[in-house]
Amino acid sequence: MSEKAFIIQSSPHFQDKDSVPKIMITVIIALLPAVAASVYFFRLRAIGLYISCLVACLLTEAIFLWIRKKPFQSLWDGSVVITGLLLAMTLPPTLSLELAIIGSVVAVAIGKQVFGGLGHNIFNPALVGRAFLQTAFPVAMTTWLPPVTLAVDAVTYATPLGNLKFQEAVVQGTLTPIRQLFWGNTGGCIGETSAIALLLGALLLITKKTIDWRIPAGILLALTAFTGVFWIAGPDKYASPAFHILAGGLLIGAFYMATDMVTSPIYSKAIWIYALGIGIMVGLVRLFGGFPEGVMYSILFMNTFVPLLNRTFKPRILGERRRTS
Amino acid sequence: MKTKTFPHGIHPPEGKESTVEKKLEFLPPPEKVVIPMHQHFGNPAEPLVKKGEEVFLGQKIGEATSLFSASVHASVSGKVLSVDGHNHPLGKPVLSVTLANDGEDRVYPEWEETEHPFEFDPDQIRKKVKDAGVVGLGGAAFPTAVKITPPKDKPIDTVIINGCECEPILTADYRLMMEYPDEILKGAELVRIATGADRTLVGIEDNKKKAFDLLHQRAASYSAEVFLVKTKYPQGAEKNLIYALLGREVPRGGLPFDVGVVVQNVGTAKAVWDAVKTGKTLYERALTVSGDGVKEPKNLIARIGTPFQAVTDCCGGIGEDVNLVIMGGPMMGLSQWNLDVPVIKGTSGILAWSSPKPTTEFSCIRCGRCVEHCPMGLVPTQLMKYVKYEQLPEAENWGALDCVECGSCQYSCPAKIPLVHWIRLGKNQIMSQKRKKSA
Amino acid sequence: MELVAIFISAVLIQNFVLYYFLGICPFLGVSKKIDSAVSMGLAVTFVMTITAVVSWLINNLILIPHDLGYLQIVSFILVIASLVQLVEMFIRKISPPLYQALGIYLPLITTNCAIMGLALIAALNEYSFVETVIFGFGSGIGFTLAIVLMAGIREQLDLADVPESLKGAGIALIVAGIMALAFNGFIGMLT
Amino acid sequence: MSLSARMILVLTLVGLISGGFLAGVAKLTKERIALNVQAEIEEAIDEVVDDAEVDMLVYEEEDFVIYKELDDEGRLAGLAIQATGVGFQDKITLMFGLDASLEEITGLTIIDQSETPGLGAKIEDWEDFLQFWENRDARGLLTLRKPPVKTIGELLPTEINTITAATISSKKVLEIVNLSLERLKELIKQEKISVDVEEEDGN
Amino acid sequence: MATKSIRAEYIKGLWDENPVFRQLLGLCPTLAVTGTVITGIAMGLATAFVLILSSLVVASIKKLIPAQVRIASYIVVIASFVTIADQVLKAYFYPISEALGPYVPLIVVNCIILGRQEAFSSKNSVGRSFIDALGMSSGFILALLVLSSIREILGAGTFLGYEIMGSWFKPWIIMILPAGAFITLGILLGIALFIERKTKRSE
């Protein structure tokens, strides 16, 4: 037939406008306030970490795509950029750049590409990178600096949670004030210190429905309840829930890392269990564990449960008999 | 009045503005019609005519071969040019009767008009409907005579008339409701009598308020109640509509029968009325011609067998840059590779679009939107993966066969994965394996 | 409190698979499907608990009084092997469904170093009878947790684009490595 | 012979042979193994108490053992205390020495530990940790110096160095020692043991 | 059964049927004792000792043993040799035996050993069994050597205890921990499979 032939494709022929790169770019935009805050507080050290993590992550991804003969498109979908950014944000300001690069390579290679790349990984890649670094170089990963805005000329500096755990800050009355935690004028990983910047971005993510609000809600709820019980029972020994929420990596973890769609459950019951699990484990580690902070471990730990949760709580098919329990 | 609805689903742009006020026009019968013997769910009909024979308008030219089949009728009067395979909107060539229109529309003499159709008993109604070759005009083209013959052990209490027209763009059902409200309600009454149900419900989406008002006002004279349902896709899918109106859930793998319901499209109701009242066979149907590639979007009543080319020609032709032609709505319609296919009983619309950009596909990021929107409560991403990685038994476990292919999942997928195509692939493979096993 | 600590430690902290590297063969071999992983886990828990009891008895009633510590290896393994075989036959006789669910995993367990490891570690730690039982049970639960989580992950990885050479044991070991990292969060919690 | 009889016979025989064989081997190695264990403790004592020639076990509990050390002239050289406590991961067994006046710790060595290799395990082999245990004041409680210092001069007599990134393990060692000192004092007070050489001799 | 040349019987254990990389057997000790090269090799040798001797014994007594008590008898044989290895290590190589901890007794349940008895020695002549055991042991030692070298070099910067990476190198402590062991072995298995597939394809 001489006339034109049209496209053959399966229905539906309409598609929503949202796309993977758009989602990823939204997250990147949401992270910008916190990135800016970290550059403000840690200056060149922050910039160095960002650049090395981003470059190393992108290069590692590119090499893997090349080896596996996959289209390079996923280099530009933004997911690697988020991994790089988030990894950098969870590193201490003193970390030497070659370690940051090792972490980035591990994050993308072991955390993501060995599983098959975007969408296939089980664990949060940035946190795999961070956990690797934390375990491989524990000294380097726990050496802190005060932000440039604090006129303390210390070579090292304890983070608010470190203070709480190892210096008995509550008893000594040296607990970092909430106000300082809120603005970020304190020590810690470069991207985690400024609560306000993180919350600003989180607001964007929640209003744009990029993240599932139940995850941060569940985490905050569980942590508040857990630390609250102890705080009420012994305010002279335990820090308040507000402190626990604002200190350390909780906010960045709850809003930006636990919400990673690839590594969190899909259905609402499973999501609640996942989120509550993270919150409780953070509380356990911070109050009773060997580490000052447990966000990273909690998220990775609950990541291992996600496949099971997704299977156990699959939604009821319309017309399926209700499970009688 | 509160609108009723079902959980999940999506709300794509409606796109009905360009045709919603366009009255149904009768499309002039073309020179030549091509009438496939297979236009319905079930087995193809057997041709009754040979090359060279003369036929009347509405004369039966294809005989239903089994219970699950429907007869086919001439949509023009004239001469049989050939009985041969011809391109078909469903993709594969189908045995079709090509008629040369003599332009006289000589009506088949055996049609009989009835004075008091409401006094018919169910069997009489069914016989009329069957003779007229009526099939569901809402999508699946299920032979209506079968549908209104409920199994003995499954009493029907409710007939639902589906006036949702939830597909974007399409407005033909709306025009039918606006222009033939009484025929529809009377047809519904006949269906109610045939099925022995107690009541008739009509569901209309709240973006068709005028149709609701009109039917609501007329319904008083028949035992029908009219309800507004929320404008949401796929409100018109029968299982969801039943849930919205009655709160009943059709069991997995079951049919509306199983919860005492029969669902009929408004067009089908009208066709039932016509068949019983006048004996008119199903040789024409209402459809919407629209899309940005169509010069003059219209609502038409077209003869079955009219080539798409003739339909679009009558709407000013299609644009130069059109590269996608769909039979049906944008959510569930079938893409056509050329216009050399005929209008069939299931053609609810013909849409032509210019270059929708081919979208780049990403890997599933498990965002869960497909799950959130699936009206059947399925996990499309999981189904897709099971099919892709060839775990068909798992796919079946997870409900692949329950998918109604509504496309809500794929519509909302940010990774642009052809979820529906995968699931259809899985359904077909599962079914063909089952067939092999039972054979 | 001591008992609770032993239990929690055996489940989460000194997990047999992720900390002691014991029972890796079934951990990799039977973690392809969740159902079989659950059964395997329960079978191991069952055998571990019995082993704990019997090995404690042998060790404390026969070997230690006669200063025969060096016969631990031979006698433990003989006991375990025979016991497992007996239990298997017994279950098979009395309850075919239970056999289908658990029994078929039992032979696999005989040569599973986790069981032997349990007997030896319990002897090494000089646990009391009750402690030994709790330790055995907890270790079994820890094994079950690890293998079921692994099975869930592997079922999901069956639907992922894992590089061909890493499919199977390779990726499973990498996952185990990351799981070991994640379980690190619990260390120090009891001390 | 019936199958059953053969089964029984074979397995019994295998048991018999194996038992006899192992007994033989054990007889040959037993002494050396005992010596090895003994030697390990002696070596540890030598490391923590100077001039110890004669070791006398004076007190024994499961997690707390005291040796009295005499020099070559039979005078009290000091005490060697072996104590076990919980570390970061698992139990730590250590040995430390006290001088004859019981006022100074003369040294410390770790006998058994399963702390994290590379981190907590440094308590066993990190020189800056072990060597700074010499001459610590044993009269009061010891405390931790954090961050660690390079030379012993920078430490107070009651302070010991921390291992970076293994604060907890360092602290646990410290706690075991502090607790042992308290227990020792308690025992002396209750006169369960005596550190007087003459009296011992008289026994 | 096609009889292989002696050379082939030996060589197969190194690669084609390498117990660790190809058959995934004996993974527990492979992971557990490869933190340092020395423990890795010691474990390899101990396993080789048990494997070779028990293969000889099993091959020579295979005819006498009824099938029903086959496994029990083999296990007793194996366990006897393991006990001997354990005792000898304790008596003459005390530090290594301490480092290997409970993993020496666990040789008894190393699947490689029982697996070889069942799959090979119980069906083949003494000579052949010996060669097979030798090959399998070599393959096992090889695997332990590769894994432990990587782990020790990256994890401590040393090889056989000697500093080789220079002072600029920061040891990756994770490599001597469980996580590092799993991940390294996982990657090695991947590489082994990759090589295997490449060579197969080019055939």
Add this chain to the structure above:
Amino acid sequence: MTELLIPTLTMTALGFLFSTGLVLAYKKLRVEEDPKIERVSLVLPQANCGACGYSGCRAFAEAVVNGEIEANGCPVGGSDVAQDVAAILGVKSGEVIQKVARVHCRGTHQAAKDRGAYLGISTCYASHLLGGNKQCSYGCMGYGDCVRVCLFDAMEMGEEGLPIINEAKCTACGKCVDACPRNILGMHPKSQNILVYCRSEDRGPTARKVCKNACIACGICVRACPDAIVLENNLAVITDYKKIDPENIPEIEKCPTASIGRLREKADE
């Protein structure tokens, strides 16, 4: 002396105790089952490694005997064990006619017209659901579903868009035949040297319009060899290949579209 006696006695006693226990258990608790399972079980390596996907050697033995898995399913045992197992199961590899899969389509990229731009999933079955990518709705779509299912590496996708079968490697397992949604592949005796290279049931003019290599049901071949070739649904069908020898009946090679003929190296010769 007791130093030697006690351990020896202890071990002897243990050995005796457990062997007796086992013997009793065997007598009392034995469950009857297919003796083949035991026999298969005995030839397996007993590594109980689970590598076969079953929970151990015994479970594998049961599965083999029940036909759930092939005799060569034990990766540890290798081919020796596989042979032993096969021997126990009595699997015959004897006297069947050697068959081989063959391709019934010559609709190459040049010969068969495309049917618009197919934008769906790149598998034959998926494409078939939407009517395929070629105008001929009987022809090979060339996405290689068949190639992917062949476990024996016996197929590859040729440059012309048709699968090529390596007859030396083909084991006639039939997987490809099942995989093809259009029944393009057929299983034939290796000795059959004539084939109809088309599956189109379109009438001649249509068939020819969409593919220049299609069988147009002209009947030349039928006339050449009426005993062994018939026309069915517009398609030539060979009913008995033994009766046709292309050497003796050269007429069948007169097929105007060459859609029947002897085996060819390449599809489009």
